[in-house]
Amino acid sequence: MSLQPPMPMDALDHDNPWARYIDRDLLLALLAIIGIGVVILASASMWVAQKQYDDPYFYLQRQTFYLAMGVILAIVMYQIRVDFWQQLGVRLLPIVLALLVLVLIPGIGKEVNGSRRWLNFGFMAVQVSEMAKLIMLLYLSGYLIRHGKDLSLSKSHRPLLIPLLVLGITGGLLLLEPDFGSTIVIFVTGLSLLFLGGVPLKRLGILLGGAILVMIPVSMMGYRSARWDALINPWAHEADKGYQTVHALMAIGDGGWFGNGLGGGIQKLFYLPEAHNDFIFSILAEEFGFIGMLIVLSLYGWLVMRAFVIGFQADKVGKHFGAYVAYGIGFWIGFQVILHIGVNLAVLPPKGLTLPLMSYGGSSLMITLAAMALLMRVHRETQLSQFGVPEQRTPKPKKVRAIKRTARGE
Numbered sequence: 001m002s003l004q005p006p007m008p009m010d011a012l013d014h015d016n017p018w019a020r021y022i023d024r025d026l027l028l029a030l031l032a033i034i035g036i037g038v039v040i041l042a043s044a045s046m047w048v049a050q051k052q053y054d055d056p057y058f059y060l061q062r063q064t065f066y067l068a069m070g071v072i073l074a075i076v077m078y079q080i081r082v083d084f085w086q087q088l089g090v091r092l093l094p095i096v097l098a099l100l101v102l103v104l105i106p107g108i109g110k111e112v113n114g115s116r117r118w119l120n121f122g123f124m125a126v127q128v129s130e131m132a133k134l135i136m137l138l139y140l141s142g143y144l145i146r147h148g149k150d151l152s153l154s155k156s157h158r159p160l161l162i163p164l165l166v167l168g169i170t171g172g173l174l175l176l177e178p179d180f181g182s183t184i185v186i187f188v189t190g191l192s193l194l195f196l197g198g199v200p201l202k203r204l205g206i207l208l209g210g211a212i213l214v215m216i217p218v219s220m221m222g223y224r225s226a227r228w229d230a231l232i233n234p235w236a237h238e239a240d241k242g243y244q245t246v247h248a249l250m251a252i253g254d255g256g257w258f259g260n261g262l263g264g265g266i267q268k269l270f271y272l273p274e275a276h277n278d279f280i281f282s283i284l285a286e287e288f289g290f291i292g293m294l295i296v297l298s299l300y301g302w303l304v305m306r307a308f309v310i311g312f313q314a315d316k317v318g319k320h321f322g323a324y325v326a327y328g329i330g331f332w333i334g335f336q337v338i339l340h341i342g343v344n345l346a347v348l349p350p351k352g353l354t355l356p357l358m359s360y361g362g363s364s365l366m367i368t369l370a371a372m373a374l375l376m377r378v379h380r381e382t383q384l385s386q387f388g389v390p391e392q393r394t395p396k397p398k399k400v401r402a403i404k405r406t407a408r409g410e
Helices: 009-015 024-053 058-078 082-102 128-153 158-176 180-196 201-219 223-232 243-255 280-316 320-344 362-386 398-407
Strands: 109-112 115-120 125-127
Touching: 024 058, 024 280, 024 362, 058 362, 082 128, 082 158, 082 320, 082 362, 115 128, 125 128, 125 362, 128 158, 128 180, 128 320, 128 362, 158 180, 180 201, 180 320, 243 280, 243 320, 280 320, 280 362, 320 362
Parallel strands: none
Antiparallel strands: 109 115, 115 125
């Protein structure tokens, strides 16, 4: 009987894709955020679900369903090569713009609390602005691959006009819903990608300044003006327009260092509106305290850091589209977390933005999971390239290859 020598660890890793091709740090952060999110959502939503639907587990069951759908979507997304999305981004853009128009039409778009942001498909309502975040990211990443040299070297503003026009049209449609928060996330993420793509900082500064000049009067119109008043002095308006801000601050202040314990929050008992959605971070602070806030912020910081590391690694091996996608996802999640928490801490006026992977909402959860799967796929392809393991490619028609060579300037 002959003893076989132990198999080298590299061979074990090669046979087990989970050991090498999955970013385990990213996966752990993702699972931890989702787990905490499910727990705090259950706590924050039971009372309002009991009152609205006579079922304390209504929102939890719906969120679990969305989570299962999101995991299936993520698995499918993970199986698709990143290059496929590079080609598809331009084609998806007019579709999402058409959907953003449809959602504004009475009878087609679903109106909730004065905002028309959803398309109702019976079993669930789809928030088009969440789709727009991912599709705009794919479009801009592909545009930077096709026109990166023109953006960085050309003194003309013409190569920059197209992405700015797309951002402007998308932002305008979102403001009509109105969805000021998603507009800011998409616009800032887009400008960040353009900067990484080589657009000079001076030119971007001028564009950002112009955008701020446009957004300031928009943000001061109608109900947004009342929100600014409530932000500046919420206690003077605690019975009306400052009500949400005041009760969010009360929840955070009542949490102290270690919180009141799971289920021990008071503000979710019909005091703080949208406690399971726009103000879930306040409920987290009330029940888990400053330590709980710090843990959650650390997890989000860890996730965003991994996105930037994956983008950097992809850039080093020449997978520039994947790098832009990874950077864009990092900016998107980071900015949205900052905006959500800023609203809860009364640093920013209420905007109706979810806390990614934690707030109630099927569209937000599913699209964010799809983005995480795309990020995992970028990491996988980067690792395959680093270790020299070829992936099977489906042969492309000569016409498509010729178009790609022309786009690269060959």
